Amino acid sequence: xxxxxxxxxxxxxxxxxxxxAEGPDLSVSLGRLRLxxxxxxxxxxxxxxxxxxxxxxxxxxxxxxxxxxTPHPRRGNAPWRTVExxxxxxxxxxxxxxxxxxxxxxxxxxxxxxxxxVVVSLAGATAAEFVTLAARLDGLAGIAALELNISCPNxxxxxxxxxxxxxxxxxxAGVRAATRLPVLAKLTxxxxxxxxxxxxxxxxxxxxxxxxxxxxxxxxxxxxxxxxLGNVVGGLSGPAIKPVALRCVHxxxxxxxxxIVGVGGIMTIDDVMEFLVAGASxxxxxxxSFADPTASVRLLDxxxxxxxxxxxxxVADVVGTLALPAAASGCPAPVAAAPSPVSEAPPxxx
Amino acid sequence: MASDALAGRSLPYPCYADAxxxxxxxIVAHRRVGERTHRLRLACPTIAxxxxxxxxxxxxxxxxxxxxxxxxxxxxxxxxxxxxxxxRGDRGQRPFVDFLYLVHGKFTTALADVPAGAELEIWxxxxxxxxxxxxxxxxxxxAGGIGQTALLAVGRAALTRGASRVxxxxxxxxxxxxxxxxxxxxxxxxxxxxxxxxxxxxxxTVIDLLDRVFAPxxxxxxxxxxxxxxxxxxxxxxxxxxxxxxxxxxxxxxxLEAPMACGIGICFTCVAPIRDASGAxxxxxxxxxxxxxxxxxxxxxxxxxxxxxxxxxxxxx
Numbered sequence: 001x002x003x004x005x006x007x008x009x010x011x012x013x014x015x016x017x018x019x020x021a022e023g024p025d026l027s028v029s030l031g032r033l034r035l036x037x038x039x040x041x042x043x044x045x046x047x048x049x050x051x052x053x054x055x056x057x058x059x060x061x062x063x064x065x066x067x068x069x070t071p072h073p074r075r076g077n078a079p080w081r082t083v084e085x086x087x088x089x090x091x092x093x094x095x096x097x098x099x100x101x102x103x104x105x106x107x108x109x110x111x112x113x114x115x116x117x118v119v120v121s122l123a124g125a126t127a128a129e130f131v132t133l134a135a136r137l138d139g140l141a142g143i144a145a146l147e148l149n150i151s152c153p154n155x156x157x158x159x160x161x162x163x164x165x166x167x168x169x170x171x172x173a174g175v176r177a178a179t180r181l182p183v184l185a186k187l188t189x190x191x192x193x194x195x196x197x198x199x200x201x202x203x204x205x206x207x208x209x210x211x212x213x214x215x216x217x218x219x220x221x222x223x224x225x226x227x228x229l230g231n232v233v234g235g236l237s238g239p240a241i242k243p244v245a246l247r248c249v250h251x252x253x254x255x256x257x258x259x260i261v262g263v264g265g266i267m268t269i270d271d272v273m274e275f276l277v278a279g280a281s282x283x284x285x286x287x288x289s290f291a292d293p294t295a296s297v298r299l300l301d302x303x304x305x306x307x308x309x310x311x312x313x314x315v316a317d318v319v320g321t322l323a324l325p326a327a328a329s330g331c332p333a334p335v336a337a338a339p340s341p342v343s344e345a346p347p348x349x350x
Numbered sequence: 351m352a353s354d355a356l357a358g359r360s361l362p363y364p365c366y367a368d369a370x371x372x373x374x375x376x377i378v379a380h381r382r383v384g385e386r387t388h389r390l391r392l393a394c395p396t397i398a399x400x401x402x403x404x405x406x407x408x409x410x411x412x413x414x415x416x417x418x419x420x421x422x423x424x425x426x427x428x429x430x431x432x433x434x435x436x437x438r439g440d441r442g443q444r445p446f447v448d449f450l451y452l453v454h455g456k457f458t459t460a461l462a463d464v465p466a467g468a469e470l471e472i473w474x475x476x477x478x479x480x481x482x483x484x485x486x487x488x489x490x491x492x493a494g495g496i497g498q499t500a501l502l503a504v505g506r507a508a509l510t511r512g513a514s515r516v517x518x519x520x521x522x523x524x525x526x527x528x529x530x531x532x533x534x535x536x537x538x539x540x541x542x543x544x545x546x547x548x549x550x551x552x553x554x555t556v557i558d559l560l561d562r563v564f565a566p567x568x569x570x571x572x573x574x575x576x577x578x579x580x581x582x583x584x585x586x587x588x589x590x591x592x593x594x595x596x597x598x599x600x601x602x603x604x605x606l607e608a609p610m611a612c613g614i615g616i617c618f619t620c621v622a623p624i625r626d627a628s629g630a631x632x633x634x635x636x637x638x639x640x641x642x643x644x645x646x647x648x649x650x651x652x653x654x655x656x657x658x659x660x661x662x663x664x665x666x667x
Contacts, residue, residue, distance in 0.1 A: 045617065047614075047615050047616035047618075051367065051615035051616050052616065053366070054367050054370060055367055055372060055473070075633050076618065079608070079621060080609055081619045082609070084417065087418055089418065091617075091619070093617075096618050096633060238415075289616060290611045290612040291410065291419050292372065292471065293473060293612070293614055293616075
């Protein structure tokens with residue numbers, strides 16, 4: 001379903017140009033990845049985009065991140081695959097997908113035509129599989145960036161690559177060498193020091209990090225003495241995890257010179273603004289799309305007024321503007337050269 | 351691993367939510383109709399006028415994060431006026447839609463307290479519904495627990511399309527759960543009931559009831575046998591009905607009751623193991639590729655204890 005009337009992607013659209021009459025400039029940059037606005041939809045919570053075409057005007061989104069693809073088809077985990085918990089959702093889907101070749105043949109052409117920047121989420125069991133996937137996708141038209149899912153808690157190895165700094169660096173460096181596309185690394189919060197992992201992603205050549213994937217959790221039916229998830233344990237998402245995600249964004253923003261995409265429990269425009277102020281250059285709407293299929297565009301509608309409320313002329317001017325109390329504890333010292341949300345890297349290749 | 355046949359699976363599937371709408375709509379009536387069973391009427395013209403029998407909608411209580419997600423409820427029937435007890439007029443002109451639900455978890459417990467006049471969030475109509483059901487002279491509806499909610503509209507539609515007989519066989523734990531069975535009777539459907547405790551109808555399971563109502567095939571009363579069985583209820587019950595139907599050589603269509611988080615195909619929660627033409631199985635999303643499937647294509651659990659003695663599923667209610 002091509003959209004002949006869709007606005008042409010505007011990778012260099014007027015950041016910094018004062019357009020007061022039209023409201024704040026919503027465009028953002030994460031290194032060389034330029035996006036029309038900061039509202040993306042998170043992998044695993046938006047199908048392959050096609051499912052949402054009747055409910056959401058995809059052309060409006062800052063980016064669509066389809067469900068993670070793997071080198072080969074995966075059936076995924078046995079039901080039950082999700083359980084609702086207090087203000088949250090526990091899932092163990094298990095990367096159910098038809099594999100990269102089916103994605104390239106059946107899903108990608110539609111996504112490229114949908115009118116939103118497409119960030120393809122990848123997962124492999126090994127660094128070599130990540131590299132193979134990245135190489136397969138390099139050069140295909142219409143992909144804005146890759147997001148490396150090195151943090152899925154529901155498959156073996158997924159978290160392993162995201163919990164060890166050196167393993168993370170090796171994966172990112174391998175992918176970096178295999179593609180010209182901007183690369184985001186999606187990190188797990190299930191680590192003692194997420195700053196160390198983010199530094200490793202930076203050292204591997206990542207253009208940015210997506211913070212955070214789900215927190216490992218569990219739910220039990222005590223009457224039957226059984227776990228509720230078919231996979232026993234899963235990943236927690238939704239409003240319950242937002243404080244954890246904000247903390248991770250804050251710490252990485254302060255300590256690592258790398259653009260951040262914030263994700264975790266974003267339901268309201270207040271949530272979006274909190275992530276921007278904490279230091280995320282863009283955000284991903286995830287579980288909220290389950291609770292309200294139109295959540296992403298609803299938040300986009302509310303964004304200009306919220307940015308204007310801060311007196312800012314652009315979203316970029318809001319990013320990382322958190323005011324900290326003097327000598328606050330729990331805040332790593334900022335890196336010497338505070339990162340600008342816009343790097344000097346060349347414009348992305350689209 | 352998924353079968354090779356999957357690699358050629360083409361998009362789009364027929365039942366994405368392309369015609370669905372997300373709306374906030376008022377409750378025009380909300381009352382208790384049976385044991386832990388409530389009936390909800392919403393003023394929802396786009397969904398009421400656009401749905402087909404067997405489809406469902408997602409309902410959510412606005413402004414809350416606990417319960418966070420919507421729940422799928424079968425569209426029971428559609429109505430022309432806010433106080434109509436039976437459908438009348440053209441389906442496409444009816445603005446009201448009814449849902450019956452069982453209170454068994456935090457969402458349905460909270461929903462039962464939302465009064466008439468308040469609003470709910472809803473998206474639908476969703477799923478394939480009974481689009482491909484063949485026309486038969488005698489259609490059997492087989493319901494377990496609250497599964498009758500998916501069957502009233504399809505039974506009514508079969509009679510409208512020329513079936514000479516529609517029979518409902520409905521089993522539940524106790525007679526107090528058999529709410530609003532008169533809806534089926536007034537629609538012209540023959541109603542037969544069974545309860546595990548014998549408090550209403552036959553004492554036993556719905557399989558016992560099926561054996562009682564329908565003579566063995568090939569016998570003197572074979573003309574009374576149904577040409578098709580449509581079933582909705584708990585999975586072990588549906589598995590038993592699928593076996594019962596297969597044993598008689600009667601085609602059986604089931605509406606699967608899988609827990610769902612989104613209802614629109616984006617979360618991959620509600621999967622069921624479904625065989626393709628080659629006989630290989632893969633997990634399919636019951637929301638966009640179902641919930642209605644040919645029972646012969648469903649990979650039923652090998653061994654299940656049914657009826658169950660422990661109440662389950664509260665996390666999804």
